[in-house]
Amino acid sequence: MxxxxxxxxxxxxxxxxxxxxxxxxxxxxxxxxxxxxxxxxxxxxxxxxxxxxxxxxxxxxxxxxxxxxxxxxxxxxxxxxxxxxxxxxxxxxxxGTPVLIARDGRVFEHTLRAHRVGRGDMEKALREADCREQDVQYAFLEADGNISILKKPPTA
Structure with missing residues (x-):
């Protein structure tokens, strides 16, 4: 034993x-x-x-x-x-390092595919951030797999 x-x-x-x-x-x-x-x-x-x-x-x-x-x-x-x-x-x-997956309201579909992230995951992150796609300033796929959304600043 x-x-x-x-x-x-x-x-x-x-x-x-x-x-x-x-x-x-x-x-x-x-x-x-x-x-x-x-x-x-x-x-x-x-x-x-x-x-x-x-x-x-x-x-x-x-x-x-x-x-x-x-x-x-x-x-x-x-x-x-x-x-x-x-x-x-x-x-x-x-x-790993964060990867830019969207900027200025434009989602980089090729980058999502390259990192095997479904469009549904991106849409979920947008909902969680209470953000529409066109209001995204930056979105990052973080090293841990989460998606961070930074909204455009509100225009006055």
Whole structure:
């Protein structure tokens, strides 16, 4: 139950490698926060976890091995957070940067498509901001997947 069947350092290396690979894949996959997951996105995340579990453990089934893997993943996450808080370049790569998706009442449809944002998401953001499309000064797709709307100033 507590005896490891593989060397402890192998579990740490496997966990760090899988963490890094998944971080890169999730980062490349787009700007969607957990709260914005569609059923398809959630299914992919669940299957990813199942798909990498054997790669993480290497056949290790002990409690000790599981705790080592969990600690390594949490440590990797803390390290990535630390690095992102100290480096703007790392933060931009890890978390992403805002993207301009509308300006002066004109929505950039090609940019929405490029970032896999549906027109319905844009319309929802406009409703939440109590703003008509023609009243938009700027709209940004934030790094976390939310859409920020800045209205044109009222004309006197």
């Amino acid at each position: 507590f005896d490891l069947s593989v060397p402890w350092w192998e579990l740490l290396a496997r966990a760090a490698l899988v963490y890094g690979a998944l971080l890169a894949m999730v980062r490349v996959s787009g700007k969607r926060s957990v709260g914005q997951f569609t059923p398809f996105d959630l299914l992919v995340v669940m299957l990813l976890s199942e798909g990498v579990s054997n790669g993480l453990t290497g056949g290790e089934a002990s409690v000790t091995g599981s705790l080592l893997i969990a600690a390594t993943l949490i440590g990797c996450n803390a390290l990535v957070g630390f690095i992102a808080s100290r480096s703007r370049k790392a933060e931009a790569w890890i978390e």
